[in-house]
Every structure is written in structure tokens, then in C-alpha cells.
Amino acid sequence: MxxxxxxxxxxxxxxxxLLVRLTDIELLRKGSGxxxxxxxxxxxxxxxxxxxxxxxxxxGAEYRLRMDTVCFCPPEETFGAAPDSHDCTDxxxxxxxxxxxxxxxxxxxxxxxTDKKEYKLSNTSSRKQTxxxxxxxxxxxxxxxxxxxxxxxxxxxxxxxxxxxxxxNAGSLERFRGQLLFQELLYTLVKTAQNEPITDSLSSxxxxxxxxxxxxxxxxTIELLARMAEVSPKYYVxxxxxxxxxxxMDYLSELRMAKAKQLMAKSDIRLRxxxxxxxxxxxxxxxxxxxxxTGVSPTVYMKSRRRKVxxxxxxxxxxxxxxxxxxxxxxxxxxxxxxxxxxxxxxxxVHLSAYRHxxxxxxxxxxxxxxxxDSVICVDxxxxxxxxxxxxVAPVLFLPSDADWREHLRMTGEHLGISxxxxxxxxxxxxxxxxxxxxxxxxxxxxxxxxxxxxxxxISQYCNRSIRDVFFNDMQMLPALGENAGVHQMPLSLEQIxxxxxxxxxxxxxxxxxxxxxxxxxxxxxxxxxxxAVRTNRVDFITSDPWREYSAFAHWRxxxxxxxxxxxxxxxxxxxxxxxxx
Numbered sequence: 179m180x181x182x183x184x185x186x187x188x189x190x191x192x193x194x195x196l197l198v199r200l201t202d203i204e205l206l207r208k209g210s211g212x213x214x215x216x217x218x219x220x221x222x223x224x225x226x227x228x229x230x231x232x233x234x235x236x237x238g239a240e241y242r243l244r245m246d247t248v249c250f251c252p253p254e255e256t257f258g259a260a261p262d263s264h265d266c267t268d269x270x271x272x273x274x275x276x277x278x279x280x281x282x283x284x285x286x287x288x289x290x291x292t293d294k295k296e297y298k299l300s301n302t303s304s305r306k307q308t309x310x311x312x313x314x315x316x317x318x319x320x321x322x323x324x325x326x327x328x329x330x331x332x333x334x335x336x337x338x339x340x341x342x343x344x345x346x347n348a349g350s351l352e353r354f355r356g357q358l359l360f361q362e363l364l365y366t367l368v369k370t371a372q373n374e375p376i377t378d379s380l381s382s383x384x385x386x387x388x389x390x391x392x393x394x395x396x397x398x399t400i401e402l403l404a405r406m407a408e409v410s411p412k413y414y415v416x417x418x419x420x421x422x423x424x425x426x427m428d429y430l431s432e433l434r435m436a437k438a439k440q441l442m443a444k445s446d447i448r449l450r451x452x453x454x455x456x457x458x459x460x461x462x463x464x465x466x467x468x469x470x471x472t473g474v475s476p477t478v479y480m481k482s483r484r485r486k487v488x489x490x491x492x493x494x495x496x497x498x499x500x501x502x503x504x505x506x507x508x509x510x511x512x513x514x515x516x517x518x519x520x521x522x523x524x525x526x527x528v529h530l531s532a533y534r535h536x537x538x539x540x541x542x543x544x545x546x547x548x549x550x551x552d553s554v555i556c557v558d559x560x561x562x563x564x565x566x567x568x569x570x571v572a573p574v575l576f577l578p579s580d581a582d583w584r585e586h587l588r589m590t591g592e593h594l595g596i597s598x599x600x601x602x603x604x605x606x607x608x609x610x611x612x613x614x615x616x617x618x619x620x621x622x623x624x625x626x627x628x629x630x631x632x633x634x635x636x637i638s639q640y641c642n643r644s645i646r647d648v649f650f651n652d653m654q655m656l657p658a659l660g661e662n663a664g665v666h667q668m669p670l671s672l673e674q675i676x677x678x679x680x681x682x683x684x685x686x687x688x689x690x691x692x693x694x695x696x697x698x699x700x701x702x703x704x705x706x707x708x709x710x711a712v713r714t715n716r717v718d719f720i721t722s723d724p725w726r727e728y729s730a731f732a733h734w735r736x737x738x739x740x741x742x743x744x745x746x747x748x749x750x751x752x753x754x755x756x757x758x759x760x
Contacts, residue, residue, distance in 0.1 A: 193368075195279040200360040202695065203342050206269040208261070214271070215721060216258030216513035217689030221273045223251040225259060228335040230267030231421065234259045235512045242384075242421065243267065248334060248367060256513040262423060270338040273691065274360065277314055337363045382407040383417060390426070394433040395457040400426060434458070435471045436524035442480045443506065443527045449476055487594065488546060490556035490568065492518065492532065494577065496729025497590040498555070501599050506551055513689070516723045517735070539564045546571045555590055583647065587730045607734060611652045614737050618653075618744045628658040628680035628711075629720075630670065632687040632697045637675075639668045640686065643728045648736045655740075672705040683711040684743075686720050718743045 206212040232243035251257040261267035344356030404414035434456040453464035489495040489505035507528035514532035531538035558576040591600025631640035658680035724732035
């Protein structure tokens with residue numbers, strides 16, 4: 179077991195002056211169809227698969243979940259995971275906090291004594307009669323994104339099983355033992371990572387994959403990769419496909435096509451030059467390969483990307499994609515814009531920050547100034563300073579925030595010179611809605627719906643603009659209150675939810691630590707379990723993406739999700755082809 183090359187274990191602060199407390203351990207069992215949606219955490223998270231494999235994203239970095247690895251996610255970061263199949267992976271998810279001892283005099287001089295992250299413990303030692311302050315430590319593990327360990331034995335997973343058993347025990351002494359076992363687990367991981375040489379951190383298979391990522395423009399063969407992995411070519415082909423879910427040559431092709439798209443989008447590069455820069459000496463072979471992979475020829479692709487239009491905000495990304503226009507720049511992140519990140523990150527050359535409205539906009543401006551776009555489209559919900567900075571980069575179409583999504587789509591189409599396509603799309607959407615209503619009518623009949631959101635330690639009745647316009651108005655679903663009261667978010671008690679007596683409940687849980695913990699607690703209550711919708715197994719979950727995005731493309735996807743939830747007509751995984759009207 180060893181850390182990855184770009185990661186390291188911090189020697190400071192002194193380990194014997196740390197307080198480490200495990201707050202939760204969850205076992206996601208194989209066969210349950212589990213999936214960890216990309217979520218925000220304010221704690222350390224340790225992920226340990228006890229068998230099988232899967233995919234893991236920490237921040238923007240991708241890792242493999244394997245039965246010989248353990249991964250850490252830091253506080254104030256996002257993570258998500260999915261098994262390779264529904265029946266092959268058990269995953270332990272451990273959440274813990276770390277506090278370090280600090281000098282009270284240092285904190286007082288810095289004016290931090292009132293910081294909410296600190297608390298006091300009385301020190302009764304005769305050597306030092308004073309209070310000791312402990313401060314939350316978010317940088318215990320210093321690394322770029324995730325920290326991944328290779329394991330030489332199954333002992334950490336055995337420990338995880340014992341910890342899980344102890345923390346779910348009714349006796350406080352056994353729960354105390356669970357904390358001690360967690361300390362032992364953490365010690366084992368950190369000790370081994372400190373002692374083992376970094377050069378041994380990557381398996382031979384991963385080294386060959388990394389070689390492809392760095393040298394995709396060279397003549398890469400299976401024989402070369404197999405020698406690097408120190409296995410036979412035949413076994414290498416089987417092992418790579420089994421480990422990563424795609425063949426080695428297909429993965430190399432994906433790398434080359436992704437880079438080719440970026441080259442063709444960012445400049446007026448010649449086709450021959452683009453082919454050579456990604457590893458193809460024959461431009462005609464590259465052209466055939468590109469069309470097979472993307473569905474269009476390189477020439478058509480380059481022509482469609484000559485206009486450098488920025489979608490400044492994911493709402494406008496949704497409007498542009500509905501019109502079959504891929505933005506030149508757009509906000510992308512595996513959590514905050516999950517679908518667009520998954521489907522279009524290789525097609526959109528410039529990735530803007532997607533973290534919270536009004537945050538990181540200065541860094542976005544720097545990216546746009548360098549990119550020199552032709553125009554920008556955004557909703558006008560920006561501060562004056564940000565608007566002025568954006569207008570100094572390129573001409574801007576500000577979509578009025580008080581207009582509805584249909585008007586936004588029409589304005590976007592007019593700005594792009596394709597008003598006809600906007601009207602055609604709206605006609606296709608209306609046909610889809612009518613057909614969907616007809617298909618699900620026999621399933622819902624006169625059922626009433628309650629949509630709730632769970633955030634922090636609160637549950638609320640929830641209706642945003644997309645839910646109002648698509649779910650209740652277009653799809654004509656019946657609200658539990660008898661009349662849709664428009665856009666709202668009203669805190670509810672379980673007693674109030676029970677009094678509504680909804681036939682069906684849709685739940686959106688904010689994917690961050692406190693909300694997830696509260697949702698688990700809520701489900702255990704007798705009042706929740708006695709709800710009619712719960713007893714009849716008519717509670718479904720909706721994700722923020724696409725239900726909180728007020729755009730044409732998101733609404734097309736919401737209609738499909740409604741059919742999937744109620745009638746099961748569509749698979750729940752996202753598919754690029756199913757979202758565009760034909």
C-alpha cells in the first residue's frame with residue numbers, strides 16, 4: 179500500500195496532539211443497486227470497497243474503486259461513486275472529523291478565539307493548569323484532490339467490519355471500542371503510506387494507463403503496454419477491460435478524439451495537423467475514425483465550432499444544447515453540473531467554475547479574456563461589477579430573469595440566428611408532453627403528489643419554477659394541497675406531512691453531510707414510516723440535476739424522468755441521445 183505520487187501525508191501538526199472522531203460508518207451492500215451521487219462533504223470521508231470494483235470521482239479527479247485500495251476525500255470537496263455492476267461491490271463509507279491542539283495565545287493574538295470551529299477542553303494536568311483549545315483540522319492529509327492507498331492485505335476491511343458492528347451496537351462501551359478500532363485503521367493507513375516508497379504507488383496496469391494519457395499522440399500498441407504492465411498481451415487486453423470497463427484501444431481512441439475536439443474548437447487548425455497532433459499519420463483514416471466516434475465528420479464539426487459562444491451559467495447551457503449548439507465555454511463540475519460534465523466535458527473546450535452563483539467569477543473572467551469568445555449568453559441575475567466585466571470580454575445577451583424558459587429559448591435562438599430551430603424544438607417538446615401524459619395517466623389516475631426537499635436539519639414542501647411549469651402545469655400532476663400555490667419552499671413537520679396524506683411523495687435530498695445524516699434519521703421515525711405513501715412504496719427520489727435547472731434541455735429530461743419514475747418507460751441513467759428531439 180502506498181500513496182499516489184502527487185499526494186503526501188502531512189507530518190505536521192504532531193499526530194499525538196490530534197483528536198480524531200468517527201461520526202458515521204455506512205455499509206453499501208452488493209446487490210442493492212447502490213450509487214453514491216456526487217455530494218459535498220464538510221468532513222473527511224474514507225471509502226473502502228471490500229470486493230469488486232467501481233468508479234470514483236473526488237473533486238474533478240477520477241479514480242478506480244478496487245478491493246485493494248482505500249480512498250480519502252477531504253473536507254469542503256465533492257465525491258461520488260458507482261459500482262461496476264449491481265452485484266459485485268460492498269463499500270464502506272466512513273466519515274470523520276479531526277481537531278488539532280493549538281496555542282491559546284496564538285489564537286488570541288490572531289483574533290480567532292470566537293471561531294465556531296474551536297472549543298475548549300479543561301486540562302487538569304498539574305504540569306499545565308490552563309485550558310487547551312482544539313481547532314478543526316482540514317489539512318491533515320495534504321494532497322491535490324483524493325488520496326488513494328494500495329493495500330497488501332485485507333486487514334483494513336476486516337477492521338471496517340468490526341467498526342461497523344461496534345458503532346451499530348446499543349452499548350456505549352462497544353461504540354467506544356469502535357472509535358479505538360477506527361484509530362487503529364487510520365494509523366495503519368497513514369503509517370504504511372509514510373514508509374513505502376512513492377515509486378511503488380501505481381500498479382503496473384495503472385502505469386500503462388497513465389502512459390496512454392500522457393503519450394496518446396505516439397504509436398501506442400498493446401505489445402508496448404503489456405510489456406509496461408509486465409504481463410502477456412492477451413492477459414493485458416482482458417485485464418484492462420475487466421478493470422476499467424473499456425478496452426485499452428478504445429480508451430486510447432477516446433483520449434485522441436477528446437483532444438482532437440479541443441484542437442478543432444480552439445483554433446482554425448488544419449485537419450492534417452489535428453490528426454498528427456493526436457497520433458494519426460493518415461488524415462483520411464482519422465476522418466473516418468472521428469465520424470464513427472462522433473457521428474459527424476471533422477469538417478462539419480470544425481464548421482459548427484467556429485462560433486465561440488459562451489454559456490455563462492448552466493441554464494443557458496441547457497438552452498444552447500436544446501438548439502444543438504455546444505457552448506465554447508460553460509460551467510462544468512461533476513457535482514454542480516453533473517449531466518453536462520459527464521456528457522460534454524470533452525466537447526466544451528473552456529471549463530468555467532460551476533461552484534455557487536456569484537463565486538469565482540473573477541477567475542472565470544480570466545479564462546474568458548484568454549479565450550476571446552464571440553459572444554456570451556447569460557441570465558441577468560448578476561451583480562453590477564460582474565455584468566460590467568462580462569460585457570468587457572464580448573457582446574452579451576442578458577436573458578431577463580422574470581421571463582419564462584420558453585421566452586429564454588426564443589431569445590437564445592434569435593441571438594444565434596436560428597429562431598426557426600427554437601420554434602421547432604418547442605413544438606417537439608409539446609408533442610412529447612402530450613404523449614407522456616397519455617402514457618402515465620393509467621398509472622397515476624387521481625393520485626396527489628407532495629414534493630419535499632431535505633436540507634440540513636429541515637424538511638420543506640418544495641416547488642421551484644421547473645417543478646411548477648413542467649410537473650404541475652405541463653404534465654398536469656395533482657398537488658397534495660389541492661391547488662398548486664406556485665413557487666415556494668415551506669418548512670414542514672412530519673405531522674403536517676401526515677395531514678396532507680399525499681398518494682405519492684418525491685424527495686430531493688441535498689447531497690452534503692448534514693442533510694444526508696438528517697434524512698437517514700428521518701426515515702427511522704415512526705411518523706415517517708406510517709405515511710401512506712411510505713407504506714404503499716410510493717416514495718421516489720429526484721436529484722437536483724435536472725429538477726432545479728430552468729432550461730429547455732433540463733425540462734426535456736424532467737419529462738423523461740417523470741415517465742421513468744411513474745411508468746418505468748426510460749432507464750434512469752443519463753443518455754445523450756435520448757435528450758435531443760428528433
